[in-house]
Amino acid sequence: MVLNTKSNLSGGTGHKRSIVIVGAGVAGVMTAYAFAKRGFEVSLIDALSGPAQMCSHANAGILAVGHAKAWAGPGALNSIVKATLGLDRSIIVRQYLDPSLWRWGAEFLRNCTLQAHAANTAKLQKLSRYNCELISAAECDMGVPSDIRREGGLYLFQDEEQFRRYTASILDHGGEASEILDRDQLISREPGLKAMSHLLAGGIFSAADAVGDCKLFCERMTSYLRRQGSVRFYFNTDVLGLNTSANSVVSVRTNQGNIPCTTVILATGVETGRVTSALGFIPNIYPVKGYSGTWKIIEQEMVPKLPYVDETELLAVASYGSRLRVTAVAEFAGYDRTISVKQTARLSRYVTRAFGKAVDLDNAAFWSGLRPTTPSGPPFLGKALACDNLWLNAGHGQLGWTMALACGELLSQKIAGEIPKLAGVSSTAPWIEPI
Template identity: 35%
Template sequence: MKVIVLGAGVVGVTTAYHLAQAGCEVTVIDRQAAAASETSYGNAGLITPGDSFAWASPAALKTFVSSLVKPDMGIKVKPNLDPRFIAWTLKFLGQCTAKKALENTEKKLRLSVYAREQMALLAEKTGVQFDRVQKGVLYFYRSQETLDHGVSHMQFMADKGLPIEVLDREGLVRHDSGLKHSANQLAGGILCGVDQTGDSCKFSRNLAAWCESNMGVRFNWGTSIKTIETTGDKVTKIVTDKGGFTADAYILATGCDSPLLLSEIGVKLALYPVKGYSITAKITDETAAPIMGGVDDDKLIAYSRLGDRIRVACTAEFAGWDRTHTPADFKTVLKTINELFPNAADYEGAERWAGLRPMTPSSVPVIGRTRKYSNLLLNTGHGHVGWTMSCGSGKVVTDLLLGRTPEMDTAGLIFKG
């Protein structure tokens, strides 16, 4: 079967890998010059089933509403009259019940755990390198009140079988000596042992090269999609600035551009970009740097150790499809990481980046066949855990395309639009 994958972020590349493993003839189209040049380029680096909580919840509802008048470091909402934003917001608010939050979190966790298993198999088979650290991830808190809340919150994950260990400040330093300079600011934290970290950009580019060399996957770089042509219930051609591409089946993995492309062929998708910022700094003092990933839940930043670099990410900003950034956007995150790991890296000389997370109102990704076009499948909308879920969703969408029963329980995960 000839299959075209639209998009070469981490989700598109892992999809191409699974398709080729299943014997498909695979072509990938992407407008950038290399894999993972947009959303997958500068994310926090966390691969975290332990962070599978749905964004929509009663607590998020309060934060979302308050941010309309008082934006803070964690979430920023710029009210606008974009019909897509208004429609998405109404659907998001409809998901902010305790019942739906638990249901959506369980769905995400199921896929994240499966994806972790698939990543292990993929890494073993291909040998791709991506600065992987498998020591777990620390979630830490600055007061006893927020620590107690965090422990109560994480109990859901513990009840679902994830290994959770509650730590005092000495325990945090015992697991990551880099925190020794800032432990007095912390009340304690939680270690989620199944979580890990890695560079999704390096992973995607190395995997794309491996797929090209070992499995004959064809990557068309610098190729922008203009339109999707259809006849009846079939997609017939992808029209690009470099000509037309045809196949038996098509899988859309274009992240935040997905609803824009789909709307032109009459498929509605509730997905909206949520902007995030990150810095990547070269380590200058090994003794002061973190040795594993962490999440400062009170300051709402996440960081990873990526070889000789530290990646730090923050903010959820609703600003449409704007990818620009200014020095002011990084002021707070630079201050916070320098307090946590003082003089550990060249923070002032760090690479600064902004990217868009493709968020659905429920936080559950969109995976499966469209009703309107029998040969068009979607693998998009992974939000803040696309890196975590990528290896799993790529395998699931491949199974669905080929008429195979997925190996994991997909109840509530398959797209029905």
Template identity: 40%
Template sequence: MKILVLGAGAVGTAAAYYLARDGHEVTVIERHAGPAGGTSYANGGLVSPGDATAWASPEALKTFVRGIFNHDLGIRVRLGRDPYLLAWGLRFLRQCTPARKRANTLPKLRLAFYSRDSINALSEETGVAYDDRRKGILYLFRSRESLDAAAGNYRFLADHGLPIEIVDAERMAQIDPGLAAARRHFAGAVYSPTDQTGDSRLFATRLSAYAAEKLGVDFRFNTTVEGLDIDGDIVRAVRTDAGPFTADCVVLAMGPESGVLGRRHGLDLPICPVKGYAATIPLEDEALGPTMGGADEDRYVAYSRLGNRLRLSCTAEFTGFDRSFGPENFAAMFRTAHELFPGAFDEAKAELWAGLRPMTPGSAPVLGRARYRNLYLDTGHGHLGWTLAAGSGRLLADLIAGRSPEIDTDGLLYRN
């Protein structure tokens, strides 16, 4: 079958790999000059089932409302005059109940486990390396109160298969000696030993090269999708600035832009762009940096060790499709990072970046067949896009092939 994949981030590239491995003729259309030019360019680097708890929750409801008025929080909401953001916010608020939080978390966790195992198997099958470390992730808490408040979420994940250890600051520093100087600032941490880290841009870049060379995938970069030509319940062609592309099947994996394209063609894709900031910095003294990934949960700062580089990320900013940034957006992140890893890096050498996460109100991705018979969705992965990329692509390949997926799809498949 001839298949078009729209988008060459970590999600789209993984889908293209699994589809081509099944023997399909795959073409990938991407508006950037290469793979992972958008959301996958510089995320936090965490492959983290331990972070699968749905954003929408009673606690998030309070933070979301506070973020409208206080832009110094890790979550910032700038409603402006955007009617879509207002409508999305109302849908998000309806998900902020204990029952919906549990219902939204479980499918994400199931897919996150599957995806973590899938990316490891993919790496072993292809030889694709991406500065991965399979040493676990530490979720850090500065007060006993915040640790106790979060423990319920982690115990819920543990009850459904996630190994965790709740540790004090001394044990935290034993697990990651890079935190030895910072342990006095923390009450403790949650250690998730089966979580891991890696560079999503390296993954997408190297996997796309492998898929092109070994599997014949045709990547069309610098090509912008403009719309779909629909005939009844079939997508006849994808319109681009380089002309139309036809195929038997189309996969929509355009991150935050997926929602805009989908709504233009009658699809209810409740995807909101949520801006995050990231910095990638060479380590001046590798012994003073982290040996694994982690997150300062009270400051909303995540970090990863990617080879000899430190990746930092922070903030969830609801501000539409604005990707602009300035030094002021990174000041709090750097203050926290210097506290965590004093002497490890020189922030003047940082590569700064801002990108958009494609968030749904319930935090679960949008997967499966759409209202058109040959249009499939692989988008809306939110803050876990890197974690869920491989598993989503593998699941989608099963659906397109007519195979029974290897995991329970309850709560994962799109309903329009």
């Protein structure tokens, strides 16, 4: 169904409460859409000049249901030791003396038990699967040709032993909605992998996965909401704090003046603690840096159509139209956004080896982004106890595009007085009443 009249979006169920959302990354934009659909008066504020200019800008774009797993788990302990000794190319720790990293790390370790890993992964799975249910309708509403390819995704292994252990663990847990493929089956499923077939041990096909350009989706959604007149956008507007009276936020203080509100939602990614600290709480969200490189495709047949994660190199690869994107690395370096030459060289080496003849190697666009990562994995989704009208939708880590629409939808259901379709999917903390 295409909703292309103003009344479709702003008429809704007749709510006239004003919602102010801070942050126009994928989390904020999707939240604005969910509330506009229910007839709220929505204002969306961002410090930058448009949507998706921070972490949502050049991510891998994989709606990665097959990868919706908590990082914290028994297997992570080995990675932590290797990273601490500087022996892991994909996990890099630079700020050992940063107190916020110690606070984050301590809680991460508490979540490394089997039980915690299973519970956190179940939350991520529920959110990402609910997101899949919602995304087609959102695309339909925008009234533009679909950019998201829903043909599944692959998880590849170059190491035989790693592949064997991984598949055994899937089978031990009763199997997932995924298929185990040997090298030949992989190539017949995805001929674009032919050039790197000699490197592959096998892989997993996850039918639920999809791929699409997250930034493009946010831009299209922003244009749609503008056309509908259902959301007021305040770009280039830096939120400096929240003005409170008694137990409520009465307005959002910005460098352009105060914006009054009845309800505020923070979708501020890694910056969330900076907004809330004056209210006496700092959500445990660490900025985990990652990198991407984007190349122009010159030979379409020689690049994969299916997105994939190379589980051995810990790299994600996706193609959108005429572009191939490769992303990698979890770097713990505080708020440093510098693009490391060493990391971009690693991305280039991978592309040269796997797709050297298929892309224009001389023209690559490199980017770094800070994943807003909670120690347990799921985002903070719920009401802050410090105020009776302040809500959070932040901390989506490596899965923001995979979960953002579900999170926005759940918040809008809750605040509109409906029964949320999912419960118990948020990270928990003493300062939040989680959904």
